[in-house]
Amino acid sequence: MENNIRIEAREFNAYYDKKCALKDINFKIFSNKITAIIGPSGCGKSTFLRSLNRMNDLIENFNVKGELLIDNENIYDKDVDVIFLRKRVGMVFQKPNPFPKSIFGNIAYGLRIHKMFKNYDDLYMKVENSLKEAALWDEVKDDLNKSAFDLSGGQQQRLCIARAIVINPEIILMDEPTSSLDPTSTAKIEELIRKLKEHYTIVIVTHNMQQAARVSDYSAFFMQGELIEYDETTKIFTAPSNKLTEEYITGRFG
Ligand SMILES: Nc1ncnc2c1ncn2[C@@H]1O[C@H](COP(=O)(O)OP(=O)(O)OP(=O)(O)O)[C@@H](O)[C@H]1O
Ligand SMILES: [Mg+2]
Numbered sequence: 001m002e003n004n005i006r007i008e009a010r011e012f013n014a015y016y017d018k019k020c021a022l023k024d025i026n027f028k029i030f031s032n033k034i035t036a037i038i039g040p041s042g043c044g045k046s047t048f049l050r051s052l053n054r055m056n057d058l059i060e061n062f063n064v065k066g067e068l069l070i071d072n073e074n075i076y077d078k079d080v081d082v083i084f085l086r087k088r089v090g091m092v093f094q095k096p097n098p099f100p101k102s103i104f105g106n107i108a109y110g111l112r113i114h115k116m117f118k119n120y121d122d123l124y125m126k127v128e129n130s131l132k133e134a135a136l137w138d139e140v141k142d143d144l145n146k147s148a149f150d151l152s153g154g155q156q157q158r159l160c161i162a163r164a165i166v167i168n169p170e171i172i173l174m175d176e177p178t179s180s181l182d183p184t185s186t187a188k189i190e191e192l193i194r195k196l197k198e199h200y201t202i203v204i205v206t207h208n209m210q211q212a213a214r215v216s217d218y219s220a221f222f223m224q225g226e227l228i229e230y231d232e233t234t235k236i237f238t239a240p241s242n243k244l245t246e247e248y249i250t251g252r253f254g
Pocket of ligand 1: 016019021039040041042043044045046047048059
């Protein structure tokens, strides 16, 4: 299958005040692939991820230069509808962050604010389907009215994934989604991520090299705000072109 470009950075720079956090990034991310972003702490991984749904807009003194395109549209153009952008580009964070609502209420929330259901039966069906897609349904189907906080950490993270997918995003960003989870929950989430790429384009930040190697199709190595190397994951992990990449993945720094 030919690769379709879903996201493209062109000479993209990001600054916090005068501090440059991303420098001249040129980067093409493909549709229905899993792209891992790796690199030492502070290299700009989260900044890049949060630039993709303009979450950084909320930070005072954050600004950008260059272009960041999704489906060939620069998402930093003046007339971009940021609410709609964030609906298209969902996000899952390091720590599960369910709303203080029931399990059902967490998933129904986005459907309600975007008015994405016809009647209660339709709402229920969409909640059920997203929980099934997130591999959580069997564990929660009898407890939909229980608080989301009663779930385990791994279940809460799958709930957050269900909450992200229920409003039909095109892209899902994940910033270290398993770093607070035990190995069993991590394995479940990784399996889920691999399944999700059938319908979504996934960009995942991880500090876990085995995880990047296990789940991703492409890997991008960032260092000090620069994209050092980007290639198929198998290539990055078996025969990286850049010495810095090799040193990082073999654990010599970072
Ligand atoms: N809100 C902020 N205000 C000012 N500087 C920031 C802010 N957020 C990040 N930075 C700076 O931008 C650079 C990149 O940070 P970023 O959070 O993107 O790194 P990261 O690769 O995600 O690191 P980690 O692996 O530790 O999560 C760092 O030097 C950081 O100090
Ligand atoms: Mg980060």
